[in-house]
Amino acid sequence: MAYTEDDLKKELETKEYEYGFYTDIESDTLPVGLNEDIVRAISKKKEEPEWMTEWRLEAFRHWKTMKEPEWANVHYEKPDFQNISYYSAPNKKPKYDSLDEVDPELLDTFKKLGISVDEQKKLAGVAVDVVMDSVSVTTTFKKTLAEKGIIFCSISEAIKEHPELVKKYIGSVVPKTDNFYAALNSAVFSDGSFCYIPKGVKCPMELSTYFRINQAGTGQFERTLVVAEPGSYVSYLEGCTAPMRDENQLHAAVVELVALDEAEIKYSTVQNWFPGNKEGKGGVFNFVTKRGLCEKNAKISWTQVETGSAVTWKYPSCILKGDNSIGEFYSIAVTNNFQQADTGTKMIHLGKNTKSTIISKGISAGKSQNSYRGLVQVNRRAANARNFSQCDSLLMGNKCGAHTFPYIEVNNTTGKVEHEATTSKIGEDQIFYCNQRGIDTEDAIALIVNGFSKEVLNKLPMEFAVEAQKLLEISLEGSVG
Amino acid sequence: MELKDKLVSSFLAFEEEYGGENDDLHNIRNQAIKDFEQFGFPGRKEEAWKYTSLKSVLKHDYSFFPKKNDSIEYRDIKEYLINDIDTYNLVFIDGVYASHLSNTTHDKIDVCLMSSALNKSPYKAVIDNYFNKIAPKNGINSLNTAFTREGAYIHIHKNKMADKPIQIVNFSTGKETAMFLQPRNLIVVDENSHVQIIERHQSLTDSPVLTNSVTEIFADKRAIVDYYKIQNDKSDASLIDNTFIEQKAESLCSVHTFSLGGKLTRNNLNFYQKGERIDSTLKGITIIEGKQHVDHNTLVHHIEPNCESHQDYKGIFDENSTGVFNGKVLVEKEAQQTNAYQSNNNVLLNDKATINSKPQLEIFADDVRCSHGCTIGQLDEIALHYLRSRGIPKKEAQGLLMYAFANNVLDSVKIPELKKRINTQIAHKLGVEVGFNL
Numbered sequence: 075m076a077y078t079e080d081d082l083k084k085e086l087e088t089k090e091y092e093y094g095f096y097t098d099i100e101s102d103t104l105p106v107g108l109n110e111d112i113v114r115a116i117s118k119k120k121e122e123p124e125w126m127t128e129w130r131l132e133a134f135r136h137w138k139t140m141k142e143p144e145w146a147n148v149h150y151e152k153p154d155f156q157n158i159s160y161y162s163a164p165n166k167k168p169k170y171d172s173l174d175e176v177d178p179e180l181l182d183t184f185k186k187l188g189i190s191v192d193e194q195k196k197l198a199g200v201a202v203d204v205v206m207d208s209v210s211v212t213t214t215f216k217k218t219l220a221e222k223g224i225i226f227c228s229i230s231e232a233i234k235e236h237p238e239l240v241k242k243y244i245g246s247v248v249p250k251t252d253n254f255y256a257a258l259n260s261a262v263f264s265d266g267s268f269c270y271i272p273k274g275v276k277c278p279m280e281l282s283t284y285f286r287i288n289q290a291g292t293g294q295f296e297r298t299l300v301v302a303e304p305g306s307y308v309s310y311l312e313g314c315t316a317p318m319r320d321e322n323q324l325h326a327a328v329v330e331l332v333a334l335d336e337a338e339i340k341y342s343t344v345q346n347w348f349p350g351n352k353e354g355k356g357g358v359f360n361f362v363t364k365r366g367l368c369e370k371n372a373k374i375s376w377t378q379v380e381t382g383s384a385v386t387w388k389y390p391s392c393i394l395k396g397d398n399s400i401g402e403f404y405s406i407a408v409t410n411n412f413q414q415a416d417t418g419t420k421m422i423h424l425g426k427n428t429k430s431t432i433i434s435k436g437i438s439a440g441k442s443q444n445s446y447r448g449l450v451q452v453n454r455r456a457a458n459a460r461n462f463s464q465c466d467s468l469l470m471g472n473k474c475g476a477h478t479f480p481y482i483e484v485n486n487t488t489g490k491v492e493h494e495a496t497t498s499k500i501g502e503d504q505i506f507y508c509n510q511r512g513i514d515t516e517d518a519i520a521l522i523v524n525g526f527s528k529e530v531l532n533k534l535p536m537e538f539a540v541e542a543q544k545l546l547e548i549s550l551e552g553s554v555g
Numbered sequence: 556m557e558l559k560d561k562l563v564s565s566f567l568a569f570e571e572e573y574g575g576e577n578d579d580l581h582n583i584r585n586q587a588i589k590d591f592e593q594f595g596f597p598g599r600k601e602e603a604w605k606y607t608s609l610k611s612v613l614k615h616d617y618s619f620f621p622k623k624n625d626s627i628e629y630r631d632i633k634e635y636l637i638n639d640i641d642t643y644n645l646v647f648i649d650g651v652y653a654s655h656l657s658n659t660t661h662d663k664i665d666v667c668l669m670s671s672a673l674n675k676s677p678y679k680a681v682i683d684n685y686f687n688k689i690a691p692k693n694g695i696n697s698l699n700t701a702f703t704r705e706g707a708y709i710h711i712h713k714n715k716m717a718d719k720p721i722q723i724v725n726f727s728t729g730k731e732t733a734m735f736l737q738p739r740n741l742i743v744v745d746e747n748s749h750v751q752i753i754e755r756h757q758s759l760t761d762s763p764v765l766t767n768s769v770t771e772i773f774a775d776k777r778a779i780v781d782y783y784k785i786q787n788d789k790s791d792a793s794l795i796d797n798t799f800i801e802q803k804a805e806s807l808c809s810v811h812t813f814s815l816g817g818k819l820t821r822n823n824l825n826f827y828q829k830g831e832r833i834d835s836t837l838k839g840i841t842i843i844e845g846k847q848h849v850d851h852n853t854l855v856h857h858i859e860p861n862c863e864s865h866q867d868y869k870g871i872f873d874e875n876s877t878g879v880f881n882g883k884v885l886v887e888k889e890a891q892q893t894n895a896y897q898s899n900n901n902v903l904l905n906d907k908a909t910i911n912s913k914p915q916l917e918i919f920a921d922d923v924r925c926s927h928g929c930t931i932g933q934l935d936e937i938a939l940h941y942l943r944s945r946g947i948p949k950k951e952a953q954g955l956l957m958y959a960f961a962n963n964v965l966d967s968v969k970i971p972e973l974k975k976r977i978n979t980q981i982a983h984k985l986g987v988e989v990g991f992n993l
Contacts, residue, residue, distance in 0.1 A: 145602065452931075454906060469921035472888045482912040484931045487903040493914065493929040499921040 107156045110134060113261050116160060120230045123237060133250035133260030140254045146416040147445040147477055150359060150385045153324045160262045160295070224277060225270040229297050232268035239270055243301050247330040247367045247393070255326040255387075256363040259295050263328070266297035271306035271337070280535045281310045296327040302337035302372075309340040311535060324359050325383075331366030331374055335396065338373040339366065342534055343390075344542055346382035354412025354441075357384025364388065370396030370425070377533045379542045380407040380415060381549040389447065391420035394428035394456075401430040404530040406542075408549045409442030409474070418448035418479075423459040423489070432463040435527050438474035439550055445477040452489035459486060465495040468526055470519075470550070520547040558613045559595050563588060565619055566701060572620075573704045575674045580703075583687055587700035594694035606879040606911040607850040612793040612819050615763045617735035619702070621649035624728050627759070629656060635757045636722060640972045642753075643721040645707045649728055650736045652705060663715050664750075669706035669739055681710060685743055685773055689799040689827060696797055699737045699769040706739040706768075711748040711778075720751040720970055727792070729762030740770040744778040744806075751970060755785040758792040770798045774806040776830070781969055782810045787980065788817040790845065797823045804830030804859075811968060812839040813977055814849045815984060825854040826864065828890075833862040838964045840977075841870040841878055842957075842984050850879035857890040857920075866897040869961050871985075872908040880912045884927070888919040897927035902934065902960060934960075954987035 105112075113134045117127040142152060219226050225236060233240050250260035271277055302308055312329075325347065333339045341364075350357025360383035366374035376390040392401030403419040421430035430450065438444040444467065452459045467476035478495045500522050508518030523546055524531070531539045566588045574581060596613060597604040627648050636644065643666045646656040652668055659666050665678075672678040673686075687703075690696040707723045727734045744750055758764045774780045786794060794817055800808050814820050826835045841849045855864040870878045880899045901910045914927040934956045942952035961981055968974040982988065 467916075467918070469918065469923075472891065472919070472921045474921070475888075475917065475919040477918065478914075478916040478927070480912075480914060480929070482910070482929055482931060484901075484903060484910045484912075485906070485908075487906050487908070487933060489903070489931060490933070491929070491931040493912075493927075495914070495916060495927050497916055497918045497923060497925040499923070 106158060108134075108158070108160055108262070112160055116262055116264070120233070122230070122233055125237075125241065126233055129245070129250065130261050133257050134262075136251045137254070137257035137261055140257060142254050146387050147443065147447070147479070148385050148387060148414040148416050150414070153359065155258070158324065160264075218278060222275050222278065223272040224275060225268065226281065227268055229263070229266040229268045229299060232299075236268075236270070239301065240268065240299070243330070243332050244299055245330075247332060247365045248328050248363050253363060255361040256328050259297060259326045259328045259363070263295045263297040266299070266327070268298075269300045269308065269310065271302045271308045273303040274305040275303075276306065277308040281308065296325070298327070298329040299332075300330070300339055300341070301332045302334060302339050304335040304337060307338045309342070309535060311342040311344070311538060323356075325361065327362045329362070329364040329390075333366060333368050333372035333374050333399075335370040336372060337369075338375075340375045341366070341377070341390070342538065343376075343378040343380075344534075344538060344545070345378065345380045345386070346545065349382050349411065349413050350384040352411050354384070357413070358382065359385045360388065361385075362388040364390035365393065366391070366401070367393045368396055368399035368401060371398045372396055373400040373402070375402040375404070375533070376419065377404045377530065378406070378417075379530070379534070379545065380405070380417060381545055383415075384413060386413075386415040386417055388417045389419055391422070392430065393422045393424065394430065394459075395424045397425040398427045399425055400428070403430075403432045403434070404533045405434045406437070406527045406530045406546070407435070407444055408437045408546060409439070409444045410549055411440040411442060413440075413442040415443070416445040416447055418446045420449040421451070421461060423450075423452045423456040423461070426455070426457045427459070428456055429460045430462075432461070432465070433529050434463075434465040435530055436465070436467040436476055437470070437523060437526070437546075437550070438467070438476050439470040441473045443475045443477070445479060446495075447479040447481075449481040449483070450491055450493070452484045452486050452491065454485045456486055457488045459489040461489075461491045463491075463493040465493075466526070467495070467497040468523070469497065469499050519550065523547075523550060558617065559591075562619070562698065562702075563592055569620070569702060569704075577673060579683065580673055584701050584703065587697040590692050590697035591694055591701055594692075594697065596694050603852060603881065606877070606881070607819070607821055607848065609819075612763075612765050615733040615765070617733045617765060619735050621651060621734065621736075622730070623651050624648050624730060625653075625655075627653065627656070627726065627728065631759065632656065632724070632726060632757075635724060635726075635755060637720070637753060637970075637972055637976060640970075641719050643717070643719060645721070645723045647705060647725045647738065649726070649730070649734060650705055650738065663712060664717050665708065665710040665712075666717075666721055667708050669708045669741060670704060672708040672741070673703070678708070678710075681743055682741075685771065686741055687771070689771055689773075689801050689825075690769055690797065695767060695795055695823075696769055699739055699767050699797070702737045703739045704737075707742070708740070709742045709750065709752070711744045711750045713745040714747045715745075716748060717750040720753055720973075723752065723754045725756045725766065725768070727758045727760075727764040727766075729758065729760035729764060733763040734765070736764065736766045736768075738766070738768045740768070742770065742772045742780070744772070744774045744780050746775045747777045748775070749779040751781045751783075753783045753785065753970070753973060756788060756792070756794050758789040761789060761791055763791045763793075765793045765795075767795045768797065770796075772798065772800040772808070774800065774802045774808050776803045776805055778803070778806045780806070780808045782808070783968065783970070783973060784810065784812045784822075785977075786813060786817055786820050786849075787815040790816070790818055790847075792817050793819040795821045795823070799825045799827070800835070801827045801829055802833045802835065805832045806830070807834045809836035809838070809967065811964070812851070813980075814839065814841040814843065815980060816843070817847060817849075819848045821850045821852065823852045825856070827856045828858055828862045828864075831859050831861045833859075835862075835864040836967065837864070837866045837868075838967060839868040840961045840964050840981065841868070841872075842961065842981060843871075843876040843878070844873040846875045848877045848879075851881065852879075853882045855884050855895065857884070857886040857893045857895065859889060860891045860893070862890065863894045864896065866899075867964055868899045869964055870899075870901040870910065871904065871957050871961065872901065872910060873904040875905070875907045877909045878911070880910075880914065880929075882913070882927070883915040883917065884925060886916075886918040886920050886923055886925060891920050891922040893920060893923040893925065895923070895925040899927075899929045900960070901931045902957065903931065950986065954985040957985050958982055958987045
């Protein structure tokens with residue numbers, strides 16, 4: 075075979091990686107186990123200021139006194155926290171040299187999702203063309219954002235460059251002592267994103283696009299902080315529709331949103347971590363704490379599509395502190411094979427005339443368990459609070475389970491809370507109707523599931539909605555019968 | 556001394572005095588007190604007791620062994636009985652059977668006492684088969700089992716129908732200051748039989764009383780059981796009511812709970828459906844005020860296919876009162892074609908009142924129809940305006956709307972006199988005059 079230019083490029087790349095990064099990796103990985111020295115070491119590696127180190131240590135000391143929560147409706151072998159390496163530099167060495175070496179099953183999925191070849195390479199861990207489009211795109215993005223005064227960078231960068239902002243807001247919504255995993259994350263978070271939208275600025279693009287291209291091994295303890303100053307707007311998307319094959323088993327992320335007066339944050343998540351194989355072996359444990367704080371007239375909207383992870387434990391919440399603030403939660407959780415998901419939301423109504431909407435769609439197939447767990451709390455001062463919740467579950471096969479655990483606490487006469495839940499299966503008549511019109515059963519199910527999830531899919535940014543829809547189909551593949 | 560320790564240490568004296576000669580029973584009691592020692596009273600850390608704290612009711616210095624009290628006459632208790640129809644009555648005063656106020660039978664059906672059933676040989680087979688079989692082990696139930704002594708024993712034999720309703724009424728006189736009562740009822744309804752039961756706990760004085768009652772009900776094939784609980788006690792009377800119902804194929808059971816009074820009321824109501832085509836109904840009306848606390852904790856366990864369950868709980872809460880609804884529908888994977896419906900609607904009349912509602916569904920079967928709905932809100936402003944614009948004062952208009960809100964639960968009450976009685980009580984409580992009979 076002729077030696078082409080492409081081959082040369084690839085060879086150069088590989089060489090560069092060999093010399094550039096390979097040797098570094100060893101020294102960048104901390105020994106397994108967790109103690110104060112490790113926490114200090116992480117902080118030092120990140121070149122963090124003194125206050126940050128102290129903050130981490132406080133979190134760590136508190137974490138030691140805490141116990142792993144057991145109330146969730148999930149069963150798994152608990153990770154050994156002393157057997158994890160809490161810091162390793164992002165793995166920059168490509169796993170594969172070309173797409174041919176990648177698991178064909180994975181490629182097949184990419185194809186179905188309609189992901190471009192360049193992105194496929196990136197996602198599968200294939201060495202990517204150096205002059206890939208995205209680099210220039212990234213630069214353009216950065217320029218546009220900077221012009222508007224928007225800060226969007228990694229959290230470690232933010233700690234160094236904007237310490238006053240980080241210091242003010244970090245831990246203000248999810249205190250470092252909030253829960254077991256949040257405390258662990260606070261002590262050892264490796265990296266994450268920081269986003270700051272100045273007063274009155276409407277972020278000109280979905281931060282999703284940017285994020286997707288830049289997402290390089292964010293590590294297992296991710297920390298995200300989004301601050302929207304009064305009157306600003308931002309739409310943020312994390313995650314990716316493509317399946318992430320990650321070697322880390324435990325993921326404990328923390329996401330904090332601060333929406334000041336009249337600000338609006340739209341936070342969308344597509345989560346598709348490795349769910350384990352068909353026998354239920356392996357897979358990622360996803361224990362996430364997400365919370366947003368709404369000041370006066372502010373609005374926070376969570377949208378999530380959860381299809382991956384062996385165990386998901388996730389409750390994006392809104393604290394509706396300011397008067398007239400609005401919280402929304404739209405969720406689709408799909409579980410197949412041996413997956414377990416315990417997910418939902420908390421809406422804490424503190425201010426007057428606060429409103430919240432919860433739409434949760436659970437789809438369980440195979441031998442999976444899918445739970446909705448939500449809290450709607452209307453406090454004494456929250457006059458005229460309004461909540462509407464709807465949780466629908468769809469069951470496929472009789473080996474899976476769907477569970478609903480709504481908690482409703484109302485302390486105010488003017489509060490109006492409505493909760494509705496239904497559980498059903500796909501009607502035989504619906505399938506028959508489709509079959510009759512020449513749509514085979516598998517497609518018919520996809521069609522019906524899409525209809526079932528439409529309310530939530532509609533809330534996703536346009537280009538993602540399309541992919542998420544395909545993702546649902548793929549997640550449920552082979553669950554018929 | 557803590558109440559728990561006091562109970563444990565008085566167990567020996569209890570066994571000595573009331574233990575009887577039945578060895579099996581003796582073993583059950585001993586095991587139960589051990590279980591109670593291990594579990595203790597439930598605390599708020601337990602998920603099922605998250606919203607209800609027993610602390611305030613456990614602090615009294617209760618006496619456990621009541622003396623027989625003969626001073627109560629029929630006229631003292633008349634108003635607490637459904638007295639305008641003929642019924643079988645089982646009246647207990649301070650946990651002791653009052654024969655002069657009761658009316659029992661052994662004619663085709665057995666309506667008699669737990670104490671005699673436990674110790675007399677003709678009942679041994681039934682006791683062995685059914686006693687303490689479905690009440691799960693936990694602090695509350697085991698405590699009752701350990702101190703099982705008196706209560707109602709009702710056995711409706713095959714193909715028989717109880718010719719009149721049965722009333723089980725537990726009075727407390729508080730002669731010895733604070734009382735701790737633990738009635739234990741066993742109700743066995745054989746194939747194709749039918750029974751209607753009204754149960755009430757009533758304090759005759761203002762001294763504190765805590766009742767921990769356990770009732771086990773077995774409905775065999777095609778049996779029909781209608782059970783009504785009236786809870787309208789004095790302001791220092793607390794009740795932990797534990798009712799367990801096992802249903803066989805094609806049986807029909809309904810439990811209506813009317814919680815209109817008392818200090819702290821906790822209803823643990825569990826249905827186990829062990830057969831096909833079973834129908835279970837759980838309904839309740841709660842209207843409370845002051846510092847009253849009512850907690851409904853229900854479980855419907857769908858084990859086999861083609862069964863139905865209907866739950867409908869309504870609550871009106873005023874002043875500092877607290878309402879809790881914790882309903883659970885559990886559908887096993889064999890229970891295909893289940894139809895489970897659960898609804899909990901509440902009205903808050905005061906900013907200091909609280910409602911905690913947790914309607915849960917746990918479903919493992921795919922071909923089912925389960926739904927639950929929960930609302931917490933206020934009276935419809937438009938309806939209120941409509942009534943007021945027609946010259947009905949605000950207060951009365953509110954009363955009328957609340958009355959209408961609660962009233963549809965009464966539709967399924969099958970004893971007309973009872974329906975009328977509850978109806979009047981509710982109307983009275985809401986300050987409405989109802990000039991018509993339903």
